[in-house]
Amino acid sequence: MSFVENYKEHFEQLLSVKDKKELSGIRENAFNAFAEFGIPTSKHEEWKYTRIGALFNRPYRFLLDPSHAVTVADIDAFRLPGHQEANELIFVNGIFSSALSKIISKGLAVVPLEEAAADSRYKQLVAAHFGNSGHYLKDGINALNTALVNGAVFVQLTKGMAVGLPVYIYNINDARKENIFSQPRSLIHVTENAQLQIVETYFTLGVEESFTNQVMEIVVEENALLEYYKIQNDAGNANQVSTTHIRQAGRSYVHTVTVSLNGGIVRNNLNMILEAERCESHLYGLYFQKGKSHIDNHTVVDNVKPNCFSNELYKGVMNDESTGVFNGKIFVRQQAQKTNAFQSNKNILLSDDASVNTKPQLEIFADDVKCSHGCTVGQLDEEALFYLQSRGIGQKMARSLLIQAFASDILEHVKLAAIRKHVEHLVAERLEF
Amino acid sequence: MLNIQNLQAGIEGRQILRGINLEIKAGEVHAIMGPNGSGKSTLASVLAGKQNYEVTSGSVEFLGKNLLALSPEARAAEGLFLAFQYPVEVPGLSTTNFIKTAVNEIRKYHGREPLDAVSFLKMMKQKMALVNIDQSLLSRPLNEGFSGGEKKRNEIFQMAMLEPKLAILDETDSGLDIDAIRIVSNGVNKLRTKDNAVLVVTHYQRLLDYIVPDFVHVLYNGRIVKSGTKELALELEERGYDFIRNEADVEQEA
Numbered sequence A: 001m002s003f004v005e006n007y008k009e010h011f012e013q014l015l016s017v018k019d020k021k022e023l024s025g026i027r028e029n030a031f032n033a034f035a036e037f038g039i040p041t042s043k044h045e046e047w048k049y050t051r052i053g054a055l056f057n058r059p060y061r062f063l064l065d066p067s068h069a070v071t072v073a074d075i076d077a078f079r080l081p082g083h084q085e086a087n088e089l090i091f092v093n094g095i096f097s098s099a100l101s102k103i104i105s106k107g108l109a110v111v112p113l114e115e116a117a118a119d120s121r122y123k124q125l126v127a128a129h130f131g132n133s134g135h136y137l138k139d140g141i142n143a144l145n146t147a148l149v150n151g152a153v154f155v156q157l158t159k160g161m162a163v164g165l166p167v168y169i170y171n172i173n174d175a176r177k178e179n180i181f182s183q184p185r186s187l188i189h190v191t192e193n194a195q196l197q198i199v200e201t202y203f204t205l206g207v208e209e210s211f212t213n214q215v216m217e218i219v220v221e222e223n224a225l226l227e228y229y230k231i232q233n234d235a236g237n238a239n240q241v242s243t244t245h246i247r248q249a250g251r252s253y254v255h256t257v258t259v260s261l262n263g264g265i266v267r268n269n270l271n272m273i274l275e276a277e278r279c280e281s282h283l284y285g286l287y288f289q290k291g292k293s294h295i296d297n298h299t300v301v302d303n304v305k306p307n308c309f310s311n312e313l314y315k316g317v318m319n320d321e322s323t324g325v326f327n328g329k330i331f332v333r334q335q336a337q338k339t340n341a342f343q344s345n346k347n348i349l350l351s352d353d354a355s356v357n358t359k360p361q362l363e364i365f366a367d368d369v370k371c372s373h374g375c376t377v378g379q380l381d382e383e384a385l386f387y388l389q390s391r392g393i394g395q396k397m398a399r400s401l402l403i404q405a406f407a408s409d410i411l412e413h414v415k416l417a418a419i420r421k422h423v424e425h426l427v428a429e430r431l432e433f
Numbered sequence B: 001m002l003n004i005q006n007l008q009a010g011i012e013g014r015q016i017l018r019g020i021n022l023e024i025k026a027g028e029v030h031a032i033m034g035p036n037g038s039g040k041s042t043l044a045s046v047l048a049g050k051q052n053y054e055v056t057s058g059s060v061e062f063l064g065k066n067l068l069a070l071s072p073e074a075r076a077a078e079g080l081f082l083a084f085q086y087p088v089e090v091p092g093l094s095t096t097n098f099i100k101t102a103v104n105e106i107r108k109y110h111g112r113e114p115l116d117a118v119s120f121l122k123m124m125k126q127k128m129a130l131v132n133i134d135q136s137l138l139s140r141p142l143n144e145g146f147s148g149g150e151k152k153r154n155e156i157f158q159m160a161m162l163e164p165k166l167a168i169l170d171e172t173d174s175g176l177d178i179d180a181i182r183i184v185s186n187g188v189n190k191l192r193t194k195d196n197a198v199l200v201v202t203h204y205q206r207l208l209d210y211i212v213p214d215f216v217h218v219l220y221n222g223r224i225v226k227s228g229t230k231e232l233a234l235e236l237e238e239r240g241y242d243f244i245r246n247e248a249d250v251e252q253e254a
């Protein structure tokens, strides 16, 4: 049975068991799109250096219902520091578990997406934003998540609320018995003047394979603020395509830091759509890879209206036989005069067998803009290494200090102190080569 | 303390040092002068253990050990210090953290515990006063955006912190203003004891007014072609390198 046929079966099963008519139109369109696009091969422009096809040829368990096999104790082992003082949203095998989740902030609504789609308070929002990422990601993988949406969640932060406590999101795959295919899905609405901090992480239990195909769509309304931190440090048996699609309204502020330390094949799509004037976006990323892991960061900053500002800095440290891809697109639409958009990608290869493909892509249709981009791929600076060694610092320690120094201007942008320390610790651990 | 015999070294097959002989005893100050490109920094780098230079012949003994067999970090731990002509900038690494790591790595080499925070701060304060360096400089990333003079001062501060047996100062005076030369030289002089030694590389007699050498050597085309006392520096200042060149070239032909 071909992959499409196999998933068609799931799709039909899902429709018959779980259908809520509000989403069925979108679902059906998405399934058709999936059938049309299929799984991208390396001939697909956006998938040239990330071969994802083979992952789809493996047998996976695809679950319709929440698994009860994952216990609180399983999760405790992976909780992020500061969790006592955080809201926690937990997805198991891609399905939101309200039993395991913890919502403690006032003004934070967390509703199953199917319910939100039928609820008069949220209905219009869902209709306006659910599936918007499909306009930017013309591939079967994004469509597949929408077509098979199940156990998704809608999150809304009330107008003007600054959630004092961050929201931690855990995506857990239970691969203790079998290969798991999971598709977490969420739609997050940060209303006018509200402020939200999100920290998201992923982990796979057990040694079988997991494949996470995640789509998160976030809407940041006027004058609202979003900080979003993604920490990827799953094992080599965990593969994922993780899409974070953020639409910004006027004067909104978005700050993201993506830290990728381990995994099998990891592909991140981060889209920032600056749809009104005076939006500000910061995109930071650090990837530090080992073994045969593969990391691919595709980012889009789409400047639709005038007077927006964006700054992007991604840094990579590649060891062993790891491979990396950076693709950063900046669009400046015709109307978007006075855009300021900066982008930079810097890489250090620690081994001869590691490699990075980096590609900035600027498409500018306005004439009064300031845009810059640059990328570098190199080795650790030999002169600096010698300088440190000449002060008595052993070679291993000297390398480690230089890498930490290289990473520091990404990690300093993690504003949640507990999380920053945690990530610095993970990096320091990794440096004990 | 340091005994260099017929040291020949080069880079990428190109010979730069063509047989250096030099002996430095504890308590002494030596100065090396010589025209641009004569090999002064190369000599300093080879002594400090820079990897891309290839030693093709000769030997270097440092405090009874075969220096050339040691890693750069072991040389430093054994008491060799090089104040760089061009100190490297390392964005993201705080100067204080760098120095603390260096101090503790050297202690570790000698089987000693790391210095506790209080003792380290006390030591920092004391040495900062010695070379007149500001705290604000030390909390910045290592040499990043430092002025030429600040970088040189930072080198001498590091030397003060690491208390080497042999300090090689490669053109530490260039880039320093008149006051700074005095301050830095004073610092170097205060750190002198009968057990340590200093090798200064300089183009100018001026520095040698402050750090008074016992011996002055002229390096020309990869060899020490003339040695003398501090008067030699004065003579060079007056006559330039031409007379040395002529003497050396005549010798080479013969």
Ligand SMILES: Nc1ncnc2c1ncn2[C@@H]1O[C@H](COP(=O)(O)OP(=O)(O)OP(=O)(O)O)[C@@H](O)[C@H]1O
Residues within 6 Å of the ligand: B011, B016, B034, B035, B036, B037, B038, B039, B040, B041, B042, B043, B085
């Ligand atoms: N890494 C290198 N690669 C190629 N050539 C080098 C390298 N390092 C030094 N050299 C060459 O070796 C010669 C000696 O250089 P060195 O820096 O030792 O001179 P110096 O005496 O310190 O000069 P200055 O007074 O200008 O500092 C020069 O011709 C220089 O170009």
Ligand SMILES: [Mg+2]
Residues within 6 Å of the ligand: B040, B041, B042, B085, B170, B171
């Ligand atoms: Mg020099």
